[in-house]
Amino acid sequence: MTWGIAGECGLRWVLDEQPSPAGTQRLISIKQLCRDLLADAWIDAVVGYTTLTVFIDFSVMPRSEALGLLSPLVGQLKSEAGQESVIATTKLPVVTLPTLYHPAVAADLAELADRKQLTVEEVVDLHSQRTYFAYANGFAPGFSYLGDVDPRIAIERLSTPRRQVPAGSVGIADRQTAVYPQASPGGWHIIGRCLTPLFDPQHTPPTLISVGQWVKFEAIDIDEFQRQGGDL
Amino acid sequence: MGLLASIQDGGRFGQLQYGVTQGGAMDGFAYRLGQRLVSNPANAAAIEIAMSGLHCRLIYDATIAVTGAPVSIEFDGHPQPMNSTLTAPRGANISISSAQKGLYSYLSVAGGIANPSVLGSRSTVLRDGIGSALSVGDSIPCGRPMANPKHYRYSPNQRGSKTICLRYLPGFQAPEMTPEFSAQFQNNHYLITAKRDRMGIRLSGNAHSTGISQLWSEATCFGAIQIPPDGQPIVLLADRQTMGGYPKIGAVLSVDCDRLCRAAVGTTVQFKAVDPTEGDRILWLASNYEQELRLAERGS
Numbered sequence: 341m342t343w344g345i346a347g348e349c350g351l352r353w354v355l356d357e358q359p360s361p362a363g364t365q366r367l368i369s370i371k372q373l374c375r376d377l378l379a380d381a382w383i384d385a386v387v388g389y390t391t392l393t394v395f396i397d398f399s400v401m402p403r404s405e406a407l408g409l410l411s412p413l414v415g416q417l418k419s420e421a422g423q424e425s426v427i428a429t430t431k432l433p434v435v436t437l438p439t440l441y442h443p444a445v446a447a448d449l450a451e452l453a454d455r456k457q458l459t460v461e462e463v464v465d466l467h468s469q470r471t472y473f474a475y476a477n478g479f480a481p482g483f484s485y486l487g488d489v490d491p492r493i494a495i496e497r498l499s500t501p502r503r504q505v506p507a508g509s510v511g512i513a514d515r516q517t518a519v520y521p522q523a524s525p526g527g528w529h530i531i532g533r534c535l536t537p538l539f540d541p542q543h544t545p546p547t548l549i550s551v552g553q554w555v556k557f558e559a560i561d562i563d564e565f566q567r568q569g570g571d572l
Numbered sequence: 573m574g575l576l577a578s579i580q581d582g583g584r585f586g587q588l589q590y591g592v593t594q595g596g597a598m599d600g601f602a603y604r605l606g607q608r609l610v611s612n613p614a615n616a617a618a619i620e621i622a623m624s625g626l627h628c629r630l631i632y633d634a635t636i637a638v639t640g641a642p643v644s645i646e647f648d649g650h651p652q653p654m655n656s657t658l659t660a661p662r663g664a665n666i667s668i669s670s671a672q673k674g675l676y677s678y679l680s681v682a683g684g685i686a687n688p689s690v691l692g693s694r695s696t697v698l699r700d701g702i703g704s705a706l707s708v709g710d711s712i713p714c715g716r717p718m719a720n721p722k723h724y725r726y727s728p729n730q731r732g733s734k735t736i737c738l739r740y741l742p743g744f745q746a747p748e749m750t751p752e753f754s755a756q757f758q759n760n761h762y763l764i765t766a767k768r769d770r771m772g773i774r775l776s777g778n779a780h781s782t783g784i785s786q787l788w789s790e791a792t793c794f795g796a797i798q799i800p801p802d803g804q805p806i807v808l809l810a811d812r813q814t815m816g817g818y819p820k821i822g823a824v825l826s827v828d829c830d831r832l833c834r835a836a837v838g839t840t841v842q843f844k845a846v847d848p849t850e851g852d853r854i855l856w857l858a859s860n861y862e863q864e865l866r867l868a869e870r871g872s
Contacts, residue, residue: 345848346796347741348855393791393793395793398852479813485789541702
C-alpha cells in the first residue's frame with residue numbers, strides 16, 4: 341500500500357492489489373483509525389475499489405502534523421497483518437433487495453439473455469443467486485457498486501448512455517451490479533427494478549447500504565411488485 | 573442546466589462517503605464577500621445567479637448585497653451599486669440583470685436564505701435531487717437579520733485577463749503518466765470551452781495521451797484535473813460526481829478555481845504545478861488576505 345496527494349485537503353491510500361473484500365476491509369480499518377486520529381480535522385473519507393481518500397481540514401491540523409500521525413498507519417496494518425483484530429470485519433446484516441425482473445421494467449433483460457445465449461430465467465437466477473459485496477458508494481447519493489457478477493452475465497456498458505433511467509433500475513456493467521437510487525443518466529444494462537429506498541437524507545447514515553456490506557437480490561413477481569407500490 | 577438561479581452556501585461537507593456531492597457557491601470569494609457585506613455568519617445561504625438575471629419583490633424590509641459577475645441592479649427602476657450594503661423597503665421590486673461578463677453573481681440577504689438544511693447545508697444540487705432551481709412565483713424564506721447591520725462597500729480590484737494561470741498540486745497518478753504528457757501539460761495553452769456547468773469546466777487544447785487507461789473508480793476532489801481518453805482536461809468543481817475512473821494529473825487550488833469560474837469562454841488557461849508546502853502557503857495567504865480585507869464603512 342502507498343499513499344499520496346489528492347488535492348489541497350486530501351490524502352489517498354492505494355492498495356497495490358486487485359479489488360477484494362479483504363482489501364476493502366483494510367481500507368475501512370484505515371478510515372476508522374484516521375477518523376480517531378484526526379478528530380476535529382476530519383472532514384470526510386471515501387472508500388474506492390482500491391483506494392481510500394481522506395479529506396482533512398489542514399487549518400485545524402497542519403499538514404506536517406497530520407502526515408506524522410497518519411503515515412505510520414500503513415506499516416501498522418502491515419506488521420499486524422493476519423491478526424483479525426486490526427482488520428474490521430463487517431457485522432452489518434445482509435441487505436435484501438426485492439427485485440422485479442420483467443421486460444416491462446427492464447429494457448435490456450431480453451437482449452442480455454439473447455446475447456449471452458441464456459433464457460431470461462437463467463439470467464435472473466444467475467443474478468439473484470449470488471450475494472454481492474459493496475465495494476464503494478458514489479456516483480450519486482445511495483448508489484453502491486456491488487460485485488462480483490457471474491461472468492456468464494457480465495456485459496460491457498451501453499455504447500451510448502441513456503439520458504434517463506428510472507429510479508430503482510437494477511443494472512449490470514462488466515462484473516458490477518447496482519441500483520440507481522434516483523432517476524439519472526445511465527450507461528449500464530438494465531435488468532430489473534427494485535423499489536427499496538436506498539437514500540434518505542433524514543436517516544443516519546443516509547444510505548441503506550454501507551461499504552463492506554453484503555447484498556442479495558430477491559426475485560419477486562408482478563403481484564408483489566404492485567403490492568409494494570410499483571407501476572408497470 | 574447551467575443557466576439558473578439556485579440557493580447556495582459554503583457547501584455540503586462530510587457526505588462524499590455517501591455519494592452526496594459538495595455543492596456550494598461556485599465563486600467562493602464573491603459569495604463570502606456578499607455575506608460580509610450584509611453582516612451574515614460565514615456560511616449563510618445566498619442566491620447564486622448564473623447569467624439568467626433575477627427579478628423579485630420584497631415582502632419585508634431587507635438589507636441585501638450583490639457580488640460576483642458584473643450585473644446592473646435596480647430598485648423600482650433606480651440603479652444601485654454592486655459590492656455594497658443596500659437597504660430596500662418592503663414592496664420594492666429588485667431587478668438584477670444578466671451578467672455582462674463572467675458567470676456567477678450572488679444576491680445575499682441579511683439573515684440569510686432560510687430554506688431547509690439537508691445534510692448540513694442549504695445548497696441546491698439538482699443532480700442529487702436536493703433542493704430545486706428557483707422558478708417564477710417561488711417565495712423565498714429569509715432568516716432574521718441582525719438589528720442594525722453596518723453598511724459597507726468594497727471596490728474590486730479585478731482585471732479581466734485573456735490568460736489565467738492555474739496552480740495545481742500534482743496528484744497520485746501524475747508520475748505514472750507518459751513523460752510526453754507530463755512535459756506538455758504545463759507548456760500547453762488550453763481554452764475554456766462553453767461546456768461548463770456546476771459539475772466542471774471542459775478545456776480544449778493539444779491532446780496528448782496520459783498512457784493510463786481507466787482506473788478503478790475512486791474519489792474525486794475539488795479542482796481535480798481529469799484527463800479522459802480524448803486528452804482534453806476537465807476541471808471538476810462543486811457539483812462533480814463523487815467518484816470517477818479517469819486519471820487525474822492533480823487538483824487546481826481552490827483560490828484558482830474561483831478565478832477559473834469567473835473567466836469567460838475562450839480565455840487561455842495555463843497550468844503550473846506547485847508542491848504541497850507552496851500550495852498551503854498560497855491558500856494561507858489568500859485566506860489571510862480575505863480576512864483582512866478592509867471594507868469601507870458607509871453612513872447608512
